[in-house]
Amino acid sequence: MTSLENLAALQEAIAQAALDAGREPSSVTLVAVSKTVPADRIEPVLQAGQRVFGENYVQESAAKWPALREAHPGCELHLLGPLQSNKAQAAVALFDVIHSLDRPSLAAALATAQAKTGRRPRVLCQVNTGEEPQKGGVPPSEVDSFVLRCRTEFGLDVAGLMCIPPADQAASPHFALLKVAAERNGLPWLSMGMSADFREAIQLGATHVRVGTAIFGARLREAPAEGAAPRADVTA
Ligand SMILES: *Cc1c(COP(=O)(O)O)cnc(C)c1O
Numbered sequence: 001m002t003s004l005e006n007l008a009a010l011q012e013a014i015a016q017a018a019l020d021a022g023r024e025p026s027s028v029t030l031v032a033v034s035k036t037v038p039a040d041r042i043e044p045v046l047q048a049g050q051r052v053f054g055e056n057y058v059q060e061s062a063a064k065w066p067a068l069r070e071a072h073p074g075c076e077l078h079l080l081g082p083l084q085s086n087k088a089q090a091a092v093a094l095f096d097v098i099h100s101l102d103r104p105s106l107a108a109a110l111a112t113a114q115a116k117t118g119r120r121p122r123v124l125c126q127v128n129t130g131e132e133p134q135k136g137g138v139p140p141s142e143v144d145s146f147v148l149r150c151r152t153e154f155g156l157d158v159a160g161l162m163c164i165p166p167a168d169q170a171a172s173p174h175f176a177l178l179k180v181a182a183e184r185n186g187l188p189w190l191s192m193g194m195s196a197d198f199r200e201a202i203q204l205g206a207t208h209v210r211v212g213t214a215i216f217g218a219r220l221r222e223a224p225a226e227g228a229a230p231r232a233d234v235t236a
Contacts, residue, residue: 003041004048006215007032014209017202028202031078031191033212036219039064045215046072054099054210056081058090065094080162080210082136085109093117099162099191099210102126102136104149111154122159124191125150127181129174130166137163143181160189160207171197175204 001009015025034042035056042053042064051074055061061077069075079095082102088109091098101107101123114120125147128137138146143161150156161182165174175192182190182205193201195214202209213219 003045003216006217007045007048007050010211010214014198014202017199021203023202028206029208031080031208031210032215033080033194033210034064034216035060035081035212037212037216039068041216042068046075052076052078054078054080054212055095058083058087058094061094062090078208078210089113089116092119092121095121097122097124097159099124100126100136101150101156101158102128102138104146104154107150107154107156110156114155120157122157122189123150124160124162124189125158126162126164127178129163129177130169132166135164135166140177140181144185147185147187158187160187160191161185162191164194165192165197172200172204175201175206179205 011030014028014030018025018028029052031052031054032045032050033054046068053075055077058079065077076096077094078097078099079091080099083091083098083100083106085106088106092110092113098121101110102125110123125143126137127143128135128139131139147158150158161178163174163178165171178192179190189207190205191208191210193206193209195211198206198209198211
């Protein structure tokens with residue numbers, strides 16, 4: 001199937017999952033994950049009307065997106081991958097939503113970047129629901145205090161929470177945990193669900209599903225293990 005056929009089938013599956021859950025299809029936003037996908041393969045998806053895209057790498061996005069955006073007004077660009085503090089300013093300049101806020105040092109860097117650029121992207125706090133040592137995200141027990149700090153101390157526009165469940169476990173308990181934590185903190189956005197599990201995520205309240213391979217096919221160049229970048233602020 002082409003990416004356009006994939007996109008149409010996916011949009012239908014998302015709408016159906018929403019209806020099955022008693023939700024409005026419009027309450028779920030598809031973030032089309034175009035990391036590692038070259039601009040000429042993103043182009044037809046833009047022409048089909050998709051406007052919300054997710055990327056993992058600041059440098060790759062800075063190379064691809066300014067021209068795509070220029071040609072297709074109304075794009076919304078989301079950063080999904082781990083973010084090093086030394087790239088915070090480039091990220092704030094480029095992205096409309098950052099899903100991977102997971103530590104105070106990054107919150108501080110984003111606050112500085114906001115002051116410098118005059119931009120204020122929405123941010124989502126990533127929660128390490130499986131408490132996996134190799135994965136980014138704040139532990140579930142620290143979500144409330146971290147969200148509060150991001151809002152009050154750093155002045156960030158915290159819109160919601162994001163998680164990437166452990167690959168070897170059922171995702172639903174992790175989605176349920178994220179939903180409860182978001183409700184407790186008065187956060188409207190829930191970024192959860194990927195190609196393999198977006199239906200369960202929608203059932204459990206996802207407002208943003210992040211889907212790549214189900215649209216663009218298997219990635220030629222695989223990303224570094226998702227969320228597995230070191231938490232330290234090292235330069236790549
Ligand atoms: C790559 C990626 C996705 C998309 O995964 P697919 O399995 O290709 O749908 C979603 N979220 C994050 C954080 C990713 O890194």
